[in-house]
Amino acid sequence: MHLSTALALTTFSSLVGAVPLFGTSPSTGHGVRVAISKRSWLCDSDGIVKKAELRDQIHYTLEKIQGGFTRYQENIGEAHPLASSLSFRRPVKRAGGHGGDSLTDANSTLWYGEISVGTPSKTFTVDFDTGSSDLFLPGANCGPSCSGHKIYNVSDSSTAKDLNKKFELTYGDNSTVSGEQYTDTVSIVGLTANQTLGAAEVYSTGFQSDHFAADGLLGMGFPFYLAKQGSELYIGGTNPSHYSGNFTYVPVTTKGYWQVGFDGVWVNGTQVKRSASAIVDTGTTLILGETDGINALFAKIPGSRQVENGLYTIPCDFNTPISVGFGGKEFSVDPKTFNLGYHDSSSTDCVAGAASDDSLRGKFWIIGDVFLQNVYTAFDVGNGQVGFADLHS
Ligand SMILES: *[C@@H]1O[C@H](CO)[C@@H](O)[C@H](O)[C@H]1NC(C)=O
Numbered sequence: 001m002h003l004s005t006a007l008a009l010t011t012f013s014s015l016v017g018a019v020p021l022f023g024t025s026p027s028t029g030h031g032v033r034v035a036i037s038k039r040s041w042l043c044d045s046d047g048i049v050k051k052a053e054l055r056d057q058i059h060y061t062l063e064k065i066q067g068g069f070t071r072y073q074e075n076i077g078e079a080h081p082l083a084s085s086l087s088f089r090r091p092v093k094r095a096g097g098h099g100g101d102s103l104t105d106a107n108s109t110l111w112y113g114e115i116s117v118g119t120p121s122k123t124f125t126v127d128f129d130t131g132s133s134d135l136f137l138p139g140a141n142c143g144p145s146c147s148g149h150k151i152y153n154v155s156d157s158s159t160a161k162d163l164n165k166k167f168e169l170t171y172g173d174n175s176t177v178s179g180e181q182y183t184d185t186v187s188i189v190g191l192t193a194n195q196t197l198g199a200a201e202v203y204s205t206g207f208q209s210d211h212f213a214a215d216g217l218l219g220m221g222f223p224f225y226l227a228k229q230g231s232e233l234y235i236g237g238t239n240p241s242h243y244s245g246n247f248t249y250v251p252v253t254t255k256g257y258w259q260v261g262f263d264g265v266w267v268n269g270t271q272v273k274r275s276a277s278a279i280v281d282t283g284t285t286l287i288l289g290e291t292d293g294i295n296a297l298f299a300k301i302p303g304s305r306q307v308e309n310g311l312y313t314i315p316c317d318f319n320t321p322i323s324v325g326f327g328g329k330e331f332s333v334d335p336k337t338f339n340l341g342y343h344d345s346s347s348t349d350c351v352a353g354a355a356s357d358d359s360l361r362g363k364f365w366i367i368g369d370v371f372l373q374n375v376y377t378a379f380d381v382g383n384g385q386v387g388f389a390d391l392h393s
């Protein structure tokens with residue numbers, strides 16, 4: 001996961017769903033493939049995993065998902081079916097130490113691509129996050145906190161319209177991104193809509209250009225983007241236009257997240273744990289599960305061990321076959337993508353791509369980039385389903 005997943009979604013709900021993103025889809029009704037770049041910033045220059053940041057990411061993911069459950073309850077009037085399975089509380093900051101809870105140090109992996117905004121249109125890079133539902137860019141009043149990013153200047157867009165409404169995003173460390181809400185013309189690969197977006201006046205450190213490559217963030221939480229029949233967005237590995245075989249589709253079970261039925265994880269041919277649901281989240285780096293399930297997974301990997309709360313290592317030369325099951329099919333996880341980098345400078349142990357957290361109570365897993373890099377994923381709003389296909393090698 002990355003910074004954006006720290007969104008305290010409850011404070012930003014006014015931007016959500018006000019206008020469906022990209023309400024006009026092409027008449028063909030076929031899917032949209034977005035060129036998405038993958039960047040990994042999780043390691044330092046020696047290839048050693050920044051573990052404090054990794055832990056921050058886990059916390060922000062859990063906070064984001066939990067915030068979404070709260071918002072679901074506010075919008076729908078009843079508790080999200082998974083809400084009782086997550087009870088995250090941010091750890092108390094240790095005096096003088098890193099504390100593991102500063103958003104502002106997070107710097108990680110992004111799925112990002114381009115959108116164009118305004119009239120005449122200007123191009124911006126955005127981080128695509130299937131685990132949140134908002135769009136914002138740095139605004140003209142942002143000043144130094146947005147320097148290095150391309151500015152969305154509403155004065156230069158004839159279609160920008162001020163909604164005279166503020167927005168504020170609050171993070172776990174109490175830093176904020178805030179600004180003004182507008183509607184404007186937003187296009188992504190030929191799909192155009194009049195869309196609500198935020199022009200930020202303040203970017204917290206975590207979104208500043210030395211920490212965050214994209215200019216802004218585009219949340220694609222179900223069902224708030226491409227909200228028109230037949231629209232799809234595909235996210236793939238290095239070459240998103242190449243997959244082989246057929247898609248295996250699984251229906252979204254509760255609209256709110258890209259939440260689907262989950263068959264579990266197989267390690268060296270053995271199914272280690274069955275869990276009912278998974279939330280598929282491009283904004284999360286790891287595969288996250290409850291402690292028992294993740295312990296069972298690593299019990300099948302010779303030489304693995306838990307090094308600190310919820311983080312595990314594997315031998316750096318690890319090549320145990322791991323696969324993740326959806327819709328009755330197992331999809332392999334390349335041992336290279338399951339290996340995040342060195343645990344420390346002297347070690348032959350590497351940090352593993354799955355982690356646990358006590359706050360996860362067993363009903364669902366969160367499936368992030370460690371898996372998504374291995375498959376071609378279709379987020380299909382029109383049919384309310386997620387599809388996975390094997391990547392061409
Ligand atoms: C925004 O656009 C207006 C009108 O073109 C211009 O006067 C102003 O300097 C621009 N602001 C920034 C920060 O670029």
Ligand SMILES: *[C@@H]1O[C@H](CO)[C@@H](O)[C@H](O)[C@H]1NC(C)=O
Binds near residue numbers: 159
């Ligand atoms: C976009 O939508 C807003 C709110 O519905 C509306 O006020 C505005 O005129 C629309 N802009 C365009 C260019 O259609």
Ligand SMILES: *[C@@H]1O[C@H](CO)[C@@H](O)[C@H](O)[C@H]1NC(C)=O
Binds near residue numbers: 172173174
């Ligand atoms: C954030 O602010 C709230 C309200 O002022 C406070 O209760 C909370 O402890 C703060 N959290 C952090 C991590 O500083």
Ligand SMILES: *[C@@H]1O[C@H](CO)[C@@H](O)[C@H](O)[C@H]1NC(C)=O
Binds near residue numbers: 041105106107210212
């Ligand atoms: C984040 O990653 C970028 C790109 O690799 C790097 O330039 C920057 O120094 C990193 N920031 C931190 C705080 O690690």
Ligand SMILES: *[C@@H]1O[C@H](CO)[C@@H](O)[C@H](O)[C@H]1NC(C)=O
Binds near residue numbers: 245246
């Ligand atoms: C894909 O689906 C079609 C139609 O159901 C079937 O004929 C074909 O064999 C499938 N291909 C693979 C690789 O499974």
Ligand SMILES: *[C@@H]1O[C@H](CO)[C@@H](O)[C@H](O)[C@H]1NC(C)=O
Binds near residue numbers: 300
């Ligand atoms: C897979 O399991 C077999 C049988 O239990 C074992 O001999 C082998 O070492 C395991 N392979 C790996 C890579 O973990």
